[in-house]
Amino acid sequence: MNRPRSLKRVAVLPILAIALAAGGCSGSADDHLPAGTNAQSPMTSDPNRVVRGEYLAKAGDCSACHDAADHTPLGGGMPVNSPFGPIYASNLTPDPTFGIGRYTLGEFSDALRYGKRRDGKRLYPAMPYASFAKMTDDDVTALYAYLMHGVMPAAKRAPETHLPFPFNQRWGMLFWTFAFGNRDQFSPDPKQSAQWNRGAYLVQGLGHCGACHTPRGPAYNELGYSEESPLYLTGGVIDHWFAPNLTGDPGSGLGRWSREDIVRFLRTGHGAGAIAFGAMAPAVEDSTQYLTDSDLNAIAVYLKSLPPQRAYGDYNDNAHAKVQTARSLETGEKERHGAGIYLSFCARCHQVDGQGQTGKVAALAGSPLVLAEDPTSVMRIVIEGSNSPATETGPAPQKMPGFHDQLTTSQIAEVVSFVRSAWGNHAAPVSDRQVERLRSKIHK
Structure with missing residues (x-):
């Protein structure tokens, strides 16, 4: 799972009205998995299935939300941020009291694919059950086998999620699922490989x-x-x-x-x-x-x-654009706002030509992120920095520092705007207001 985006408050009653007008919505849609199958079943305790389930848990990145704050694997309790308050991830270990140890395979499938807990309560869509609905029965079974037999039980009670009214009415998620969710398993396209x-x-x-x-x-x-x-x-x-x-x-x-x-x-x-x-x-x-x-x-x-959709930004890798950028960097602010700031704070790592350093520093020339219609991530990285990942086969992790204490809102807007228009990049400039709004949201 991933952290939920910012979300404007919406009225729940119109959503419910849409669902009711359409005829309501059924409960469990799991008609394929054997009813009553539990962790003791030979089918769900098969060692090969447990190994397969461990791979699937990594593919689904379950640990991202469900590992505990003290790093207990899948112990739950981590807050998933939302504009209405934290939504706490569940304990997915086989502990019978605080985890999912009492779940049958069918109940686990209902929670994973349809957002319905064992006690009948509905999950918030911070849990991407609309995507997991596409999983095959075999993969659901393997994931269940791993969680029941490949994970140590953790007697940890995850904090209860308490959102303000009307978002605390979990029963409303039933109608959300009907009106906006997905309940269909993946269907292969016979025209594709x-x-x-x-x-x-x-x-x-x-x-x-x-x-x-x-x-x-x-x-x-x-x-x-x-x-x-x-x-x-x-x-x-x-x-x-x-x-x-x-x-x-x-x-x-x-x-x-x-x-x-x-x-x-x-x-x-x-x-x-x-x-x-x-x-x-x-x-x-x-x-x-x-x-x-x-x-x-x-x-x-x-x-x-996938064909191009919502196309935005342009990159022309030509000598003229590079010469123009080089001239701007030589003359600083006189010719293009933000050039002097880039030269002082960014060029040492990202290079004068915006090509970065392979394995260490990202390239800015032609970067899809830099050219994105929404500059949120570029602004945020300048404000608070970022860390590259630590992997078994990749370069050593590097840290980019944040500049929230060194650059003003106007200076951040200028340098981001410069980067979005340098070396052949063509994307709209960033305003002071955009930067200030983001700074206030991330408390910098």
């Missing part, structure tokens, strides 16, 4: 990439759960980070990335001059670096098949 279908299954389902990279509607609903939606994977803001466009847009998307770039990025956190940042860095550390080469290549094949 087995590799493409595997990649689509991982991206849409267990990997729940859309939870961060797809924009959301006023009810915190993802605006699409597959490539059938033109907004799917076109970028979204999560907890004051902008997760970039993953479609084939050559400006702010993956249009100029190769399959090999995508595989390298998911394996090491470094690819095509980019470095994983924000919530993506731990996702690489704890999840994607452990995927098989076959699965990483399948993901790359699927992502590279």
Whole structure:
């Protein structure tokens, strides 16, 4: 799971009215898994399934939200930030009192895929059950087997989530699921290759990439759960980070990335001059670096098949643009605002030509993140810095310092605007107001 994005308050009653007008909504949709199957069943205690489930838990990045603050694996209790208050992640260990030890396979499936707890209460969509609904029965069974037999029980009670009215009315999530969620398992496309279908299954389902990279509607609903939606994977803001466009847009998307770039990025956190940042860095550390080469290549094949959507920004890699930028850096603020700030605070690491340093510092020239329509992440990295991921096969982690104590709001806006227009980059400038609004939200 990933941290929820900022969300404007929405009225619950209209949502409920839509669902009721449509005829309500059923409870469990699990008609395939054997009823009453529990952790003692030979099917769910099979060692091969436990091993398979451990791999799936890494692919789904379960630890990102469900590890305890003291690092107890899947012990729960970590707050997932929301504008209405913290939503605490559940204890997923097989402890019978505080964890999921009493869950049957069917009850586990209902919680994982349909957002329904064993006690009948509904989960908030910070848990991406709309994506996990796409999981196959075999994968649900394997994940259940791992959680029941491959994880040590932890007698830890996760704090109760207490949101203000009307968001504390969990029963309303039943109607949210009907009106905005997804309850369909993944259906392979017979027109595509087995590799493409595997990649689509991982991206849409267990990997729940859309939870961060797809924009959301006023009810915190993802605006699409597959490539059938033109907004799917076109970028979204999560907890004051902008997760970039993953479609084939050559400006702010993956249009100029190769399959090999995508595989390298998911394996090491470094690819095509980019470095994983924000919530993506731990996702690489704890999840994607452990995927098989076959699965990483399948993901790359699927992502590279997506046509450009919500195109924004442009990069012209030509000598004229580079000369103009070099002249601006030589003359500083006189010719282009922000050039002097970049030269003083950024050029030593990111280089005068904006190419960065391979394995250490991200390139800014042609960066899809820099060219994104939403500059939130670029502004935030300048304000508070960022850490690159620590992986088994990638470069040593590096830390970029934050400049919130050294640069004013206006200076941050100027240097970000300069970067978005230098070396052939073409993206809109950033205003003082945008920077100030973000600074106030992240308390810097």
